[in-house]
Amino acid sequence: MNNEFKPIFVENETIxxxxxxxxxxxxxxxxxxxxxxxxxxxxxxxxxxxxELKSVSDAATYVLGTLIGYGAKIHYNHFIFEKKTNRVIxxxxxxxxxxxxxxxxxxxxxxxQEPILKNTWVVEYYLNPEYWGRGIISLCLSLVIERILIxxxxxxxxxxxxxxxxxxxxxxxxxxIHFITYEKGLEHWxxxxxxxx
Numbered sequence: 559m560n561n562e563f564k565p566i567f568v569e570n571e572t573i574x575x576x577x578x579x580x581x582x583x584x585x586x587x588x589x590x591x592x593x594x595x596x597x598x599x600x601x602x603x604x605x606x607x608x609x610e611l612k613s614v615s616d617a618a619t620y621v622l623g624t625l626i627g628y629g630a631k632i633h634y635n636h637f638i639f640e641k642k643t644n645r646v647i648x649x650x651x652x653x654x655x656x657x658x659x660x661x662x663x664x665x666x667x668x669x670x671q672e673p674i675l676k677n678t679w680v681v682e683y684y685l686n687p688e689y690w691g692r693g694i695i696s697l698c699l700s701l702v703i704e705r706i707l708i709x710x711x712x713x714x715x716x717x718x719x720x721x722x723x724x725x726x727x728x729x730x731x732x733x734x735i736h737f738i739t740y741e742k743g744l745e746h747w748x749x750x751x752x753x754x755x
Contacts, residue, residue: 560677560709561631561654566701573647574639575698578624589637590617592646592686601687605722609684632657638685638698648685650698652706655679658715665715674750678713679706683728696728703732707751714749 568575578589596602597611597620611617627633631654638648655677658665662680669675681702683695706714716734718725720743734747 561656562709563634563652563654564705566636566705568701572641573694574641575636577628577634577636578621586621588644589621589646590614593617593620596684596686599687602684605719627657632660638694647689648694650702651682652702653680674713678715680715696731699728699732703749712751716747718745718747719743720745
């Protein structure tokens with residue numbers, strides 16, 4: 559099982575997409591403030607109430623978890639910065655197969671019956687609603703998918719709620735297919751390496 563993920567560093571005229579890379583306290587504050595804005599927003603929390611952050615302290619704990627997860631090869635969170643303000647406006651959480659087992663225990667049981675899910679990676683993406691509809695998540699997600707599939711990984715999983723039409727459109731655009739719907743409208747989508755639709 560390969561849990562390695564080579565970091566992505568991309569910059570264009572509007573965004574910078576990268577992992578947390580240094581001990582720059584100014585960058586930490588930007589990330590903490592950006593995460594707090596994202597994970598306290600009612601539109602985001604409508605679909606992800608479990609992600610709620612109530613304070614900068616909560617956001618600091620999230621950032622610490624990012625650092626620990628990167629070192630342990632569990633997850634490789636990448637942040638989306640608005641270039642002109644250096645404000646964090648989004649995040650893509652990238653979970654390695656090792657990280658998947660620690661967060662999504664039910665997948666281990668399912669993968670016994672569905673071998674295609676064995677060693678799957680999981681991506682989750684969140685964007686400040688002020689920036690929805692601009693193609694930012696789509697751009698960053700395409701880079702993440704490409705990087706994951708360079709590895710021997712054969713499957714990437716993503717989860718969304720049945721009523722989250724925006725998220726389902728993004729997954730469909732990136733050639734994920736609906737795999738199964740669990741309780742409470744949680745949909746499991748997968749992308750299989752070399753799959754054509």
